[in-house]
Amino acid sequence: MKKINRRDFLKIGTLGATVIQFSGLIPIFGITGRNVSRFSKNFRKGIPTTCNLCPARCGVLGFRHYEYLAAVQGNPKHINNRGRICARGIAGMNQVYDPDRILHPLKRRKGTKRGEGKWEKISWDEALGEIFTRLQAIRNIGNGERFVFHADKRNITGLTRRFLETLGNPTILTSDPLEISNKAAAQKMTWGKSIEVIDASNSRFFLNFGSNPFESHPFYINFNQRIIDGKIDRHARLITIDPRLSNTAGKSDEWIPIKPGTDAYLALAMANIIMEKNLYDAEFISQWTNVSVAELKDYLSNYPVRKAAEITQIETETIERLAVEFATTHPGVAFSGGGVTKHINGTENERCIMLLNAIVGNIDIKGGFCLPRKYRLKDFDPDDEFIQNQNSLEFFNLVNEQKQKVDLYFAYKINPVYEYPDCNFTQQVMKDEKLMPFAVVMDTVMSETAALADLVLPATTFLESWDLDSTPSFDLVPFVALTQPVIDPPGESKPIYDVCIQLATFMGSRVANIFKYEKIEDYIKEIAIQVPGLTPSRDFENLKKYGIWIPTTQQVEYQIYQQQGFKTLSKRFEIAVSALSNRGFSSLPKYEPIREHINLAKNELVLIPYHVNVLRPDLANSKWLAEINHTNMALLNPKTARRLKIKQGDKIVLESSIGQIEIDAHITGGIHPEVVAIANSLGHWEFGRIAQAKRFESDDPDTEFIWWEKKGNGINPNFIIPLSADNLGKGQSWMDTKVKVRKA
DSSP: OOOOOHHHHHHHHHHOOOEEETTEEEOTTSSSOOEEOTTTOOEEOEEEEEOOSSTTOOEEEEEEETTEEEEEEEOTTOTTTTTOOOHHHHTHHHHHTOTTBOOSOEEEOTTOOTTSOOEEEOOHHHHHHHHHHHHHHHHHHOTTOOEEEEEOGGGSOHHHHHHHHHTSSOEEEOSHHHHTHHHHHHHHHHHSOSOOEEOGGGOSEEEEESOOTTTTOTTHHHHHHHHHHHHHHSOOEEEEEOSBOOHHHHTSSEEEOOOTTOHHHHHHHHHHHHHHTTOSOHHHHHHHBSSOHHHHHHHHTTSOHHHHHHHHOOOHHHHHHHHHHHHHSSSEEEEEOHHHHTSTTHHHHHHHHHHHHHHTTOBTSTTSEEOOOOOOOTTTOOOSGGGOOSOHHHHHHHHHHHTOOOSEEEEESOOHHHHSSSHHHHHHHHHOTTTOSOEEEEESBOOTTGGGOSEEEEBOOGGGOOEEEOOOOTTSSOOEEEEOOSSOOOTTOBOHHHHHHHHHHHTOHHHHGGGOOSSHHHHHHHHHTTSTTOOTTHHHHHHHHHSEEOOSSOOOOSOTHHHHOOSSTTSSBOSSOHHHHHTTSOSSOOOOOOGGGTTOOTTEEEEEEEOOTTOOGGGTTOHHHHHHOOOOOEEEOHHHHHHHTOOTTOEEEEEOSSOEEEEEEEEOSSBOTTEEEEEOSOOOSSSOTTTTTOOOOOSSGGGGGOTTGGGOOOOOGGGGOOOOBOTTTOOBOGGGEEEEEEEO
């Protein structure tokens, strides 16, 4: 057997991406990019593409057995994920061969109500003809008529974006307010970018506020393997501050349970200690921020450590120790996640953590809090004002309150009826044909939103489509990545850009001329070769061959802001944002107490929904993932459980201001006493039979062995989470719902 050293062993064990066999170290999930046919014993050739099942956009290889997909593995040529992928990416196969996959256009039968599940199969010509007729009516009449396109931001690119632009000013809704609006707003106003990249491989100290990179970070595999690099190569310490013992907290050197929503006060108190002890970076503060050392010292003195201990429920000695260790261990970095930014004070929380990095000079240095490196790709860059049209959280509420008729609502691979807060309310709006006369949903499976549509269109998966991408690089050298078909689309499923091309053709020559390409590959090539250094012949062919193009001459540069400044009005890192004062907010980062969390009654707790590593709402019908995680429980601290007289496995009721749910209790020390936590992405009532934990017969024999049928498919906590957004960042405050808890 091949020998492996301790470093390799730890990487294998932590990532769970390889296994050891007697023939040597054989990476099963694609570090070598190889796959062997079980029939011929020959190596299969992998077709490189890009996974789009989460924002990480990992490079993958699709392996075929004749015309069928045999496996999905990591692409070792991709510099972000470096050949590793998560269970979700591997289970992309399940999405392709889902027995409940929609394969033909479906129209609601005449005389039936939305949600009755009575459909008739129609042709694509009929489906597109109906959409075109309604689009034409909207364009001709204008006043009071509306077309709404709803999708994830990364799906509003390419020819889809071009088509929407030709329609004038359609209402564009994205999923940003659900996940990243608060974080993006804070970062945009502070340094001009909406996301950071942590140079984790080179860090020696990680101060993690409410993030869970080992399970649910937006850049998941790209980020967590580099944290492991830092821990192994540089003996970095990982400190996690979180009310819940997440997977990341469990693998940290120290877990510090904090009272939810008080992270900003902790960060400001730590900053105060750093300033008092003269551990700050005076040069960065004076030259590259818009405040002085004296101003910072004076302002931060309002956040004393004793008050921080009282508010956060963390001991004074711990706060002081963390502050000194963070300021004196170089390079180090503080970073945040949804546990911090998905509060009603989430935007201010993020600003405070960015301040903490700034005062010790951790901005865009080796091992620090770095600006993203990526290419701006025409039509394919999702970070654009065009797709920040309207806050989708407020949309359904506005339609209902103002009775604004939406003549054509088109949802692409998004499921607001399930994913949005207050599910019952969203369902009511979707069912109201006076408010929404015609709803179209394009997806791979009959989602909860699709079930309430008038027209359902079969979509392709990423393994059957084209796309172009330049995700922020974790090696800090920008790249271009390609999505290309590995297999032909099954049935009559189509990519969204094909639908846009056909609708444009119906609209006449003025619109259709924008889409005159012999094949979609020609369009992708036209955009790709606009990147400096990417040549039309050799480099584009290598992009197809390897799935990624990286400039060979570019070296990693740090402190790139020194060239042209930050992308802010002042060209500085704006700790004080003057524009906020004009809107009634504090120009300096501040702690905003959450009213709902003050003076909780004995039977009241704060509900925290959290992500599980193998699930997302749109992957619930994956048989491999559902078998790993198919149900959920309510996590309670033992002290809390004793007070409420609740035992392990008891049925309990959680009641919020908008409703109640019943769920089993799980007693654990890995949760703050004032918190109850529930995993999300479960409890589907549509989305296919696997998502509903139903055993059934199909062409796939595995569907007869859904052994967890009796356990059920869990509970969706969104039913009792009301719509509540941060006034500054406009993102949903998922972590702030106050619930009364009792035995059922």
